[in-house]
Amino acid sequence: MSGILDIVYAEYNYWIYVTLMMIGFYAMIAKKNLIKKVIGANIFQTAIFLFYISLSDVTGGTAPILMGGHGGEHAADVIYTNPVPHVLILTAIVVAVSTTAVALALIIRIYNEYGSLDEDVIRAARRELQPEFSEHARQKSVAEVSEQ
Amino acid sequence: MKALALFVVVITGAMLIYAGQDLPAFGDINSPSYQAPMTQYFINNSLEESGVPNIVTALLANYRGYDTLGETAVIFTAGMAVILLLRRRET
Numbered sequence: 001m002s003g004i005l006d007i008v009y010a011e012y013n014y015w016i017y018v019t020l021m022m023i024g025f026y027a028m029i030a031k032k033n034l035i036k037k038v039i040g041a042n043i044f045q046t047a048i049f050l051f052y053i054s055l056s057d058v059t060g061g062t063a064p065i066l067m068g069g070h071g072g073e074h075a076a077d078v079i080y081t082n083p084v085p086h087v088l089i090l091t092a093i094v095v096a097v098s099t100t101a102v103a104l105a106l107i108i109r110i111y112n113e114y115g116s117l118d119e120d121v122i123r124a125a126r127r128e129l130q131p132e133f134s135e136h137a138r139q140k141s142v143a144e145v146s147e148q
Numbered sequence: 149m150k151a152l153a154l155f156v157v158v159i160t161g162a163m164l165i166y167a168g169q170d171l172p173a174f175g176d177i178n179s180p181s182y183q184a185p186m187t188q189y190f191i192n193n194s195l196e197e198s199g200v201p202n203i204v205t206a207l208l209a210n211y212r213g214y215d216t217l218g219e220t221a222v223i224f225t226a227g228m229a230v231i232l233l234l235r236r237r238e239t
Contacts, residue, residue: 009174010173010174010176011168011169011171011173011174012174013174014164014165014168014171014174015165015168018161018164018165018168019161021161021164022157022158022160022161022164025157025160026153026154026157029153029156029157030149030150030153030154054174055171055172055179055181056181056182057174057175058175058176058177058182059175059176059177060175061175061177064191064202064203064204065201065202065203065204066194066195066201066202066203079177080191080203082181082182082187083187083190083191083203083204083207084181084186084187084190084207085181086204087204087207087208087212090204090208091208091215091216091219094219094222094223095219095222097226098222098223098225098226099226101226101227101230102226102229102230102233105229105230105233105234106233108233108234109233109234
């Protein structure tokens with residue numbers, strides 16, 4: 001019994017991030033609303049940030065700012081958490097914000113053009129506006145080419 | 149359709165949890181990423197080499213300065229894309 005508890009205590013952070021990541025993944029592939037898809041992508045990214053930050057944690061460690069770095073008394077036996085994943089995630093957060101901004105701008109343009117955020121409505125409107133680009137017309141042209 | 153999505157999500161999550169068994173335990177000081185020579189070098193030498201007590205700042209602005217420059221290029225590109233998408237067209 002204590003063996004199972006040890007495993008749970010050692011790995012529960014990975015289970016939390018997998019759960020969060022799968023919530024975001026489900027929102028990305030199952031939801032029809034484009035805004036909800038973007039929210040799912042953001043949850044997915046946050047799960048990856050949490051994964052990296054939890055990898056860098058050390059039990060009993062403090063934030064990676066050097067004690068006595070500003071000229072106070074120097075503490076030698078302080079444990080610092082791993083600073084390298086923090087830097088990596090700082091860059092990743094900036095990229096996440098940029099991709100979210102571009103995605104939301106694209107969604108605003110789509111809404112102005114089609115008057116809807118629902119995937120099926122947009123696809124139907126596209127088929128009506130530009131029948132030459134619809135899936136049926138594309139398959140027909142492919143069939144014609146293969147006949148020749 | 150929703151059932152298929154749920155199936156894919158559950159299978160992917162199970163695979164990730166199975167793969168997570170090989171990762172180091174939460175808060176383990178003997179994990180390979182913490183005992184790596186690079187991490188220990190940054191913790192021990194970043195104050196002398198860059199003069200900043202915050203190791204994250206020293207890494208971001210000094211050791212990985214070119215990466216941060218590229219990051220600003222990413223923000224600039226995203227900002228230009230948003231402006232080009234949302235500007236009012238003169239017709």
